[in-house]
Amino acid sequence: MTRKYIIGSRGSELALWQANFVKRRLQDLFPDIPTEIKIIKTTGDQMLDVALSNIGDKGLFTRQIETELLSGTIDLAVHSLKDLQTEQPDGLTIGAVCEREVPNDVLISRSASAIGDLPKGARIATGSLRRKCQLLNYRPDLEIVEIRGNVPTRLNKFAESDLDGMILAFAGMQRLGLGEGISHLIPFGTMLPAVGQGAVAVEIRSDDHQLRELIDKLDHTPTRTCVTAERAFLRQLEGGCQVPIGSLATILDDTITLEGLVGSLDGNIVYRDSVTANANEAAESGVRLAEILIAKGADKLLAENREQYGNSAGMVM
Secondary structure, eight states: OOOOOEEEOOHHHHHHHHHHHHHHHHHHHHSOEEEEEEEEEOOHHOEEEOOHHOOOOOTTTTTOEEEEEEEEHHSSSEEGGGSSSSSOOEEEEEEEEEEOOOOEEEOOOOSSGGGGOOOOTTTEEEEHHHHHHHHHHHHHOOOEOOOOOOHHHHHHHHSSOOSSSSEEEHHHHHHHGGGGGOOOOOTTTOOOOOOOHHHHHEETTTOOOHHHHHHHGGGHHHHHHHHHHHHHHHHHTOOOOOSOOOEEEEEEEEEEEEEEEEEEESSSOEEEEEEEEGGGGHHHHHHHHHHHHHIIHHHHHHHHHHHHHHHHHHHOO
């Protein structure tokens, strides 16, 4: 009897797009293998009235899904890679990292075509300390407004508000067919993305060798290499939702370039640098960049931020 594989996913429109994307890829590659999606509600889905920076939960969007994966009620889990902790729970592994979408953040605005065009004192919505830090570093006059919810929910809230703008990820807008609503693709010089932003991860049990052989066909080596560097950078810094950290790796031929930053919550201080290395030294490049920023003073910023919000290593929004 052919084994049926159950895919675990959050229930948001974007999460289900990602789960169905993986499901279609598997069906295209292995048409005789049945698959099914199971929706699982996570802590992050249940606490929509609390700022992410105040929750302090390392498995905010993943713990319940990973619990079902470990118990065997699902066989694989599909995540936005940026939601995953930098270390998987015992017994789990990232079986595949799918090809990355454009990782930039974007501006949504009714009137401005770029962040620089926003009026003085403009009110901008984001639920991310990383975005807030970089916005205030670039435009200290801006007023940052907290916003939570999935992509359509945020867009609806924005449409019903008097806000001047909102920041979202390009990947979510594009995947949901909402690209026409983007006012500006924010360049990396202005805003580095979250670690792993735009990439989809497929998590499986470490001992499920049969499934691992199938999932391996979905793995995109350049994306895997880039996010390996970014996640090593984050892991070395021990950053979490309460710390403004951004990072982006790119590959050209056999060379990987990794950029990263650590900033203060008010955007007054930003430590930013980059390193280059051979692509087979991706993890080492992440560690090296983290140590460069720590030497510049990032460790003091990290300590101050954790003192204010608590310590939660893992994902960065």
